[in-house]
Amino acid sequence: SQTIHQWPATLVQPVGSPLSLECTVEGTSNPNLYWYRQAAGRGLQLLFYSVGIGQISSEVPQNLSASRPQDRQFILSSKKLLLSDSGFYLCAWSVGRSGAKNIQYFGAGTRLSVL
Amino acid sequence: KQEVTQIPAALSVPEGENLVLNCSFTDSAIYNLQWFRQDPGKGLTSLLLIQSSQREQTSGRLNASLDKSSGRSTLYIAASQPGDSATYLCAVPPGAGSYQLTFGKGTKLSVIP
Numbered sequence: 406s407q408t409i410h411q412w413p414a415t416l417v418q419p420v421g422s423p424l425s426l427e428c429t430v431e432g433t434s435n436p437n438l439y440w441y442r443q444a445a446g447r448g449l450q451l452l453f454y455s456v457g458i459g460q461i462s463s464e465v466p467q468n469l470s471a472s473r474p475q476d477r478q479f480i481l482s483s484k485k486l487l488l489s490d491s492g493f494y495l496c497a498w499s500v501g502r503s504g505a506k507n508i509q510y511f512g513a514g515t516r517l518s519v520l
Numbered sequence: 521k522q523e524v525t526q527i528p529a530a531l532s533v534p535e536g537e538n539l540v541l542n543c544s545f546t547d548s549a550i551y552n553l554q555w556f557r558q559d560p561g562k563g564l565t566s567l568l569l570i571q572s573s574q575r576e577q578t579s580g581r582l583n584a585s586l587d588k589s590s591g592r593s594t595l596y597i598a599a600s601q602p603g604d605s606a607t608y609l610c611a612v613p614p615g616a617g618s619y620q621l622t623f624g625k626g627t628k629l630s631v632i633p
């Protein structure tokens with residue numbers, strides 16, 4: 406069966422520090438991978454998605470970047486965190502070439518607090 | 521641009537009651553609609569997926585319906601239990617060529633023992 410892992414579960418970082426969140430998927434190959442952010446009082450917002458190694462699409466311009474160094478690994482990064490980067494970050498995966506017909510499966514999330 | 525609305529934002533019911541959560545979307549040209557559950561501080565758990573050709577989908581005490589023409593979906597929870605307390609989110613997939621699920625902001629359900 407497929408599983409998705411995110412770490413760390415919680416993170417407290419000072420403003421201006423770097424960020425690296427990691428997500429890995431097991432039990433499937435060539436998944437579509439997604440990073441979402443859920444800010445307090447707001448809905449889930451897609452940040453990045455990837456349909457293959459080295460292929461990253463950004464949905465929202467911001468202080469963050471994403472990379473996919475391996476087929477089942479998706480990393481969310483920042484060089485310098487801002488207060489507004491605080492939130493709950495969720496990684497998700499799906500399979501298939503048509504994004505509209507896929508079921509997305511989510512990880513447990515990372516709670517990021519920037520102080 | 522697709523917009524998804526969930527009403528009410530919060531709902532509190534006594535244990536044992538049947539309840540309905542509502543989801544509406546502006547663009548009826550959808551492939552499917554997905555209902556998720558999110559416990560506090562946790563990720564999302566997929567509950568039900570209704571394909572555009574379906575009217576209903578059932579899983580245990582949960583029943584989801586879809587009316588594409590009116591842009592509405594409902595999630596019916598029978599005989600609610602305290603363990604059903606969570607935030608329930610609905611989401612619709614993007615149009616052709618896009619990968620972005622559009623989510624509602626959710627309904628926070630509290631089932632009181």
